[in-house]
Amino acid sequence: MKKIGIAVTDPSDWTAAALRNAIKHFGMEPVSFRLSRATSNIASGKMHADNIDLTSLDAVIVRDMGPATRGDAAFRFDLLCHLEELGIRVINPPESIAKAANKHASSFLFQKNGILTPRTVATSDPDEALSVLSSFGGAVVKPVFGYKGIGVERLKNDGSGARRLKELLDKDGMVYLQEFIPNPGRDIRVFVVDNKIAGSIYRIAPAGGWINNLSQGGFSKPCLLTEEQKSLGLKASEAIGTVYAGVDIIEGDRDYVIEINGTPSGKGIFEACGVDVTRDIAEYLCRSINR
Ligand SMILES: Nc1ncnc2c1ncn2[C@@H]1O[C@H](COP(=O)(O)OP(=O)(O)O)[C@@H](O)[C@H]1O
Ligand SMILES: [Mg+2]
Structure with missing residues (x-):
């Protein structure tokens, strides 16, 4: 066996x-x-x-x-x-886990592969960081190796935002800044296994919140993807090289891929839709090692 x-x-x-x-x-x-x-x-x-x-x-x-x-x-x-x-x-192949875990690396690969992603700048230069804060009109700042919404903050384009930027630069030596995409108060988590869509959920932030991660109190609901959203999920997974992945999409004026997770939890989609993505993963593995 x-x-x-x-x-x-x-x-x-x-x-x-x-x-x-x-x-x-x-x-x-x-x-x-x-x-x-x-x-x-x-x-x-x-x-x-x-x-x-x-x-x-x-x-x-x-x-x-x-x-x-x-x-x-x-x-x-x-x-x-x-x-x-x-x-x-x-x-997942370790290379793909590493690329997915690194938000700067994955943003680069999304852009390179023609996948729509919010405007993003990573910088170690304090002057550059301030000018990005101003040109984005405020920004979402994220730890480059973050997960579960931990450390994701919204900075205002004012003195408080500038002070927080300086603190983060002093602490981490760099910042990852992204434009905030106005959205309907939810995001979409698309599960991709073996280059196929395995399922998808909306994640809805608790009242007053804007970070939709389930581990931050968000809840999940079944979601039917548009063709465009399916294609974004598949392209993101292919760009990073994952066998299975959770791709986060935000619905703004258009659909944007914000990140990809190479070690996603299957619990939210099982609870919302009864879809067990671990079955797809095990089936893929069984096929590929018995080939
Ligand atoms: N640019 C953005 N505009 C609007 N909301 C965002 C943006 N980036 C992140 N968010 C919200 O914050 C959550 C966490 O961000 P994400 O990039 O997925 O980091 P993590 O790896 O911590 O999950 C997203 O699921 C989304 O709800
Ligand atoms: Mg996420």
Whole structure:
């Protein structure tokens, strides 16, 4: 029986549990491990985590990379790349997880591939940052490696915005600034698996809010995509190279892709629509390793 590693932080998380069930459903054996417990022994070539010999796995699904500092993030990424070098299928491919996690890198790739995305500037230059704040008429600022809406702020084009910009530049050495897209108080999360649309939800911010992440109190509702929105989801996934992804779209004067998540949760779409994206992921994996 094929042994499929699942890299998790919390084994009881909905998506981790659903992935285990989906893997069993397709006749494979799930084995959960934490990248935060990984060891790589260079001389022996052994790699293990939570007493699991990672080199003995047939494939790995990365549910999440786990909270990390700069050093251990690089270690976890390298470890996944080394497993790939040994011929072990890793999904998402670590390169794509890295590109998706990095908002500057993904914005660049959206633009390069003709995917409509809000005007965005990343800069380490304080004068440049101020001039962008003014030209955008205020801005949304986001941590370049952020997730779950944490640290996403709206800055006004005034003294308070300028002071906050300076604080962020002093703290992080750079800022990622984006124009705010006026929208109907919701965004769209499109799930793409194996270059096909697996489902989609609206995410609606709590009253008075504008950050629609479910982990920030937003709730989900079923969503029917337009052809344009389907195409944006597919193109974004292809540009980043993900096997499965959650693509965030905001409906402004036009539809804009704001970001892509390479380790998305499947819980919101299951609760809103009964669509279990982990089935699509496990089915894809089963097909691709038995090929
Ligand atoms: N440019 C923008 N204009 C309007 N709302 C935005 C913009 N960027 C982000 N948001 C809101 O903030 C949320 C979080 O931003 P996002 O870029 O998806 O970061 P995260 O990785 O933290 O989810 C989005 O889901 C959306 O609701
Ligand atoms: Mg998001």
